[in-house]
Ligand SMILES: [Zn+2]
Ligand SMILES: [Zn+2]
């Protein structure tokens with residue numbers, strides 16, 4: 001892992017940006033759930049922000065690259081994006097119906113990943129684990 005040192009603590013999303021990039025960032029900060037690039041694009045259109053879908057994809061990828069936005073693959077294979085509160089390492093519990101997301105601790109997964117890498121002589125560079133379910137609100141609504 002590369003560690004960038006920064007003396008002053010500025011929010012990662014507040015860095016120098018273009019107008020379009022800023023629009024994407026603002027929408028990401030407003031919406032609390034994981035959503036696809038297409039949904040983000042629609043949300044931008046609702047706000048009369050003129051950002052093309054290609055730019056939305058590119059911007060999201062660059063935000064993921066700097067760690068400002070988290071991305072995950074939904075069970076249906078879609079890539080979903082979210083701006084999370086926590087800047088520390090975390091995992092996600094995601095409602096597959098409404099996209100509601102809880103930022104969760106990896107718990108035993110953290111240790112397990114290190115052990116598995118050790119066992120096979122790998123240097124650990126990362127791991128991935130997300131939990132999907134249906135939240136209580138969505139369960140109530142479907143009853
Ligand atoms: Zn996250
Ligand atoms: Zn839900």
Ligand SMILES: [Zn+2]
Nearest residue numbers: 090106109110
């Ligand atoms: Zn973890």
